[in-house]
Structure formats: C-alpha cells, structure tokens
Amino acid sequence: MDREHAGRDARAVEDPIAAIFDLADSVDHQTPKIRRMLRYVRVFVSLWLLLDFFLIIALAAIGGGNPVAAFLLFIPVIGLLLGMRRVSGQTPRLVLLILVIVFANLMIVSVGGMFLIFGIVLVALFVLGFIILELMRDLRSFFDYFALRHRVIQRVRQADPVVYVPEGKDAVQRILSHLAATNPDVRGLMAIPGAVAIPALLTGKTGLTYSFDAYVRQPASFLWKTVSLGTPGFAVFVKAFDKAPTAEDLKALKAAIEDASLAARIPPARILVLWRAKGNESVSADAYEFLTKEAVRVRLRGSTFACSLELAIERDDGTYDFIPLVLEPAVAPSGRPVPS
Template sequence: MILELMRDLRSFFDYFALRHRVIQRVRQSDPVVYVPEGKDSVQRILAHLTRTSPDVRAVIAHPGAMAAPALLTGRTGLTYSFDAYIHSDPTTLARFLGLGAPGFTIFVKSFENAPSLADLQAVKRAVEDLSQSTRIPPARVIAVWRARGDASIAPDAYEFLTREAVRVKLGGSTYVCSIELAREGDDGTYDFVPVVVDSVRLPGPSPAGA
C-alpha cells in the first residue's frame, strides 16, 4: 500500500512539473499575445504553442507525435474528431509501475463561430473518455475560433469555462485540466479564457461531489 502510494505521488509530481513547463511561458509572456502567421486558426494556435513551449516543440519534432486532424476512439468505443492532437507517451515504467513521467496530451478543437455551452460540454466529455482510453493525462485542451468584430461567447459558455474542467482519474491520481478558449480578435491578438492555472489535484480518493 505504501509503495503504491509512493508510485502515485511520484507519477503525480512528474506530471505536475511537466505540465507546469508546458504552460509556464504563457504566464511569463507579455499580457498581449499576438496571433502568429498560419493558413487557419488551427495552424496558428499550433504555431503559438510551439513558439511558447519548448516541451511542445520537442514533442512535435518526433514523428507520429501529432495528428492534424485526428479521429480518436475513447474507452466507450465512441470516435471523436479533433483538429489537432499531440501526445507524449508515458515511459514504460510509468505505464506499468507508475514510476517516471506519465506523459501528456494536448487537444485542439476549432469552431467557425463562438462555441456554445453544448459544444464545450462535448469537448469535455470527449477528452475525459479519450484520456481513459490512452491512460495519458491531458495538459492542454484548447477550443479556438476567429471572432468577427466584438463577437463573444454566451454567458453560460463563459461560466462553464471559468468553473468547469476536465477531470481524469488514472491510477490513484485525479488530473484536472482547464478547457481554454482561444479567441482570435480582428486586432491580431489572442484572448484566452480562462487564463491557464495549475489545477492538478494530489493523488487520492476523489471527494464526494468532485
């Protein structure tokens, strides 16, 4: 029991450290985030991720680490469509013994118009199902859209983004990851909702209602 808990703790801290590096550049960068060049919103957000995160840049350099677009099958057997999927596989020790880096995934979904509450709820369900299938915790889940004028998301969608998160229980740990909305404005800048936070919970049983 003690050895199992130690493995879960080590796996959690490996994931926490890696996820922190993935998002650290966002916190340290200028508050104004400019949209890079690219043929569409997906290519532009991928360019932003590789520009701001050495970990993402290193993973994408490996053949097969990114699919764009991607059709992925979850634990339930349902197939989901994402515009980009990046994965860093766990080490062999992590997969079988819970020791070492647990890996991470990044999901990108683009929308022609402002995503609705139902759209965001569907993204959440898909990522949770897929993470249970791959047994790899998500590090970033990004919904991206190109806004026209002062177009914005509905209040219920905004509340969902700021209050809800993807939750995945793997082994003895529950991983929590915000769903981010990356809004491309006419001024050539991104507006992220919410601002990314480290929200991974320590290993252990989930509290009631979580």
C-alpha cells in the same frame, strides 16, 4: 517557521491584497523544506513497515503461531490497503477498510501463542503505517498543487498581456505555431514523427469515435505504465469552432476528451478551443462560467489529472484572447485537492 515572520504579529494587516501575495510567496519559500520533511517521514514509515513485516513473521515462528499463514495474510491486507488508494467514494473505502480489519484479526490469530499481545500491537501499527503513507501522499499532492498554482499565477502576472497570432494557413496551424513558440516541451514533441495528428480521429473507452482538429501526444514512460512512477505523458487537444462555442458544445467536448484520454491512458495537458471572433463578439455567460470553473478530469493508475478547456479567441486586430489562460505545459497528478 520562517525566521523573518517569527517575530511578526500575524493579526496585523495593512493591505489585504498585498498580504495575500506575500503570504503565498512565504509558503512557497517553505515548500522545499516541507517536501524534504515529507520525504523523510515516508522513508521512515516505509522502513518501519518492512521491519514490522519481519517482526510479525518472526513472532509467529518463535511463539508457536503459524508463520506461513501470517505471511500469506499479508497479501490480502496489503492488496486491500493499496486498493483503498485507488477507489473513490466513502462507501467503497469503508468496505475495504472493514475487510482489512477482518484479515488483520486473522493475522493476529496466526501470530498467537505467548506473543499475542505483541502481535496485536504490530499488526495495528502495520495498518496504521499504511494509512499514514496515504495521508503523506495526500499532503504531498496538496503542496505539489500549491507550488504549481503559485508558479502559474506568478507567470501570469509577469507575462505580456498582449499575445499576437502567428502566421499560418488556418487557425489550427496558427495555434500550434503559438504553442511551439511558447512551450519548449510541445515544440520538442512536435518535431517527433507521429507525435502530431492533423486532424485526428480518436476512439474512446466507450467505443465512440471523436474528431479533433489536432492531437499532440507524448506517451507515458515504462515506469509509469508498470509501477506508476516516472512520466505519465501528456496530450494536447485542439478543436476549432466556426461560431462561438456554447456551454453544451463545451460539455460535449469535455466528455469526449475524458473518454478518449481514458482509452489512450494519457492525461490531457492542454485543451485549446479555437474560435475567430468578429468585432467585440464574445461567448455567452454560461460558456464563460463553464470555461472558468469546469475542467476535464481523468483518473489513471490511482492519480487524478485535471485540465481546463482553454478558449483561444482570434481577434480582428491579430491578437489572442484566452479564457482562461493556461501556461504550464504538463499537468501534474492532482490527488486532493483536485486541479484534476
């Protein structure tokens, strides 16, 4: 615990709003320490799983069991445990857990002999270790989400509330210029030949083809494609509307981006919906609610990615209104909870 807060009474609150921000800052300061702790736990559990594996094989060989069968049974047990990470829903996970228990019991039988009791303990600890790793993964995802959310909120509070529309021949060129000026990742990516398509026709996983006014992409790294490590890449979608987009328009756009992202195997990082308003025009209440509460969700290689649809309204005074305002260039895996 932070020593600064150790001697304080947690029940004493004077200004609730200021206290919320102070609490968030305090937790954010502890995040690096918590991440280190989680990393140490994961390393310890991983080493234990490796040791447990060799102990089970050794006990099966020494105690008169079947070490070959014990070794082969590790394949379905580990495969099913890894499968539990990737599936969503309680029923599929329960089915996989039951299969894990069945194969784990067969592994215990393969140990057999005089070390049967030790086999029961070691196999149970092996399964428990994998479950602990999954819980550590969820906890790490939560703190990654919290740290990202806290950083974004701080940047929004510190950002200039007035955003001017840059020069450009049309709304698409202007928003791309704005992205390049405010985001070094996108600026560097746009300098790579072939990374930007204006306009873009993308085919989704369902086979349908979707039209976008601009598409900027950074492919995933080799490590991500093979072992889900490294950079998953990111994509920027731009879609312009001649009139205020409705909730139905936004729902259709959300479905199109999810389908196209699944086909490309690249998560969306920014989704910009462009509209040039006249006077004080605004979107409907349903569209506003959709923009502020819904997000594109794409599940790739066991990780869930989320990205809000961001309406960029060009006003007559040469400024942008963003609903909502998205500042971070790339999206991190959401895990649970989902920013996904």
